[in-house]
Amino acid sequence: MSYLLRGVAPLGEAPTDVALVDGRIAAIGADAVDAAGSRATVLDGAGLVALPGLVDLHTHLREPGREDAETVETGTRAAALGGYTAVHAMANTSPVADTAGVVEQVWRLGRDAGWADVFPVGAVSVGLAGRHLAELGAMAYSAARVRVFSDDGMCVHDPVLMRRALEYVKAFDGVVAQHAQEPRLTQGAQMHEGEVSAELGLAGWPAVAEEAIVARDVLLAEHVGARLHVLHVSTAGSVDLVRWAKSRGIAVTAEATPHHLLLTDDLARSYDPLFKVNPPLRTAEDAEAVRVGLVDGTIDVVGTDHAPHSREDKDCEWAAAAFGMIGLETALSIVHTLMVATGRMTWADVARVMSSTPARIGRVDQSSGQGRPLAVGEPANVVLIDPAARWTVDPGALASLSTNTPYAGRELTGRVVSTFLRGHPTVLDGRLNEPVRTPVEYP
């Protein structure tokens, strides 16, 4: 199957033609028409930007266990609509993804769904309980080839366990992705501790509870010579710590979420749990520090922390509500609106922080061809974006099974038009097309 993308702008540069043939980028430029052949489907790409398919390092697909909130099928549909060709599925499912069996189950569900590559994240500790290492090797050597390990949702707070995990995953070039939250400093915490929490009478989640763990972990990573990835950096202090660690040559990478780039703690004044998330929305100064960190490379990736929750888990009082917000279908538009349309980042930067770097951190660039450059011979994982499109977020119109978006009614600019997974259009004209049908293999 061949596609000829006419007049698209790779990484926002000069418009050209791109031929996708048999799952690869066959040609870019003048020879694209010939390469695509006469039977190619021609798409008018005038005004569209082409990026490599996005790779999310931080998705909660909720399956197995909470199929009322999201499934691999619905979550990867949302991913495709958001321009993603790959997502890393976090381990805090039920049962927890702490064995080869569970990660292989999730991996197979992803393959069967066919909307995006699903790379399971393995739990660091058995049951996310923070006591004993899970069978990290078994997960790494399973069919799911796990390279990212995380107790996300929970912090690996025991310094010895964290040290062991960092050391152990070196054997298979893995990375520990830390949810940095000192548990004793955040007992019962509901929102960022500061002026707004003081006024609202909601128990505070202090910035220092994140920063203390980030500081400890970068030093541990340095000590044992391991890779550390800091999830959802939310405070100015954490950005400074990561910047300092990188200046020392420590192998740390860091993530920002769209909501920590855009939203702030004053939204809690509504007491609407749609704005309840962990780590919490911080101050405007923190959000700006995270944006600066993303621009200067201190923060390596934008991860969605797409966290679907059922209606009853949000349709209640703040303290009773679950933490988290969905984000797969809005992430790219938010990064565009906030960072590209304002001139702070280029499309090439977006490709770096939302595709190539996350793929490299997850070690799926070589093994699965995700996050590869838009170049001849590379796998045809491509997303086409209309940067001029303006749209208003309607929770009911999203593909996610859950509706807990904090952006309802917000106007965003830039929208995904098409997504190609290995040359196959999962999304066309902004609508779901067809998944990739992989033949079922029986051993």
Place this chain on the structure above:
Amino acid sequence: MRHLLDAADLDRDAAVDLLDTASRMAATQEREIKKLPTLRGRTVVNLFFEDSTRTRISFETAAKRLSADVINFSAKGSSVSKGESLKDTAQTLQAIGADAVVIRHQASGAPHRLAASGWVATSVINAGDGTHQHPTQALLDAYTLRRHLTGPGSDGEPGLGKDLSGLHVAIVGDVLHSRVARSNVQLLTTLGARVTLVAPPTLLPVGVGAWDCATSYHLDEVIGDGAPDAVMTLRVQRERMGAEAEGGATGFFPSPLEYTRTYGLDARRLRMLPDHAIVLHPGPMNRGLEISAEAADSSRAVIREQVSNGVAVRMAVLYLLLAGEKEKWS
């Protein structure tokens, strides 16, 4: 005004107006027949997710004196203990025909959710939410301060028509967990008073610097140099205490004895107060902890009067929210 959620919902004129209405309500309570026909046929639900006999009976009395029908719905022994959500409980009450819901809830912001979520169309009155707000307590405190400290107002009635300009009020104790303190800082400053919060640093919230008040860690200085017109002591809850802290958590201060020595309103500190100064406490008191028996039983203490004033203030709130739809504010 449809709801009373925050003390900050009231500007100065609305607050003075409400206190004046409470004065007129209080005057009717001097009569032999205390009951007024104002809210006949209206239904007020007291929806209490947290035990509070005092606040509940105060609202109940206020509603009954205005001839409203009152339904008391307490979380204990109700469907709430079976796991029913706030939303379903509220919608059930609406289906029963409630005109106003008086809600006490352990979660900060629960009354806001009720008022803003579209779950119900009734008026919502916050009777204390978590560690957030307790606006009717602040109103009864303001009413009590006004009666005692502002002199005769119009009609010779104490304080009538006046605000609290020029007064200095010290609020002492567990500000961090206190909805009473939050509501009082807002309302008393709206009414022109100056507020000083006095607490150990562990019991002042991070971010308190943004509040429109002074803070101090030293009660003796505030009483001696600040010459407050009133001291309000806050209840210290057992689970916050040093050795008895909940679940083995680290306490907010080393011991009850140290707290009493440093922040308790004892006989010595009572004597340091200006002659006209009064002592308030939202109750229930821990005698010997935040307030000594000498202070609680002294002629300066207006603690029982606060309770009576609570009924008048809550009558005024119910009147203005429910009858106010038809009649103009007072």
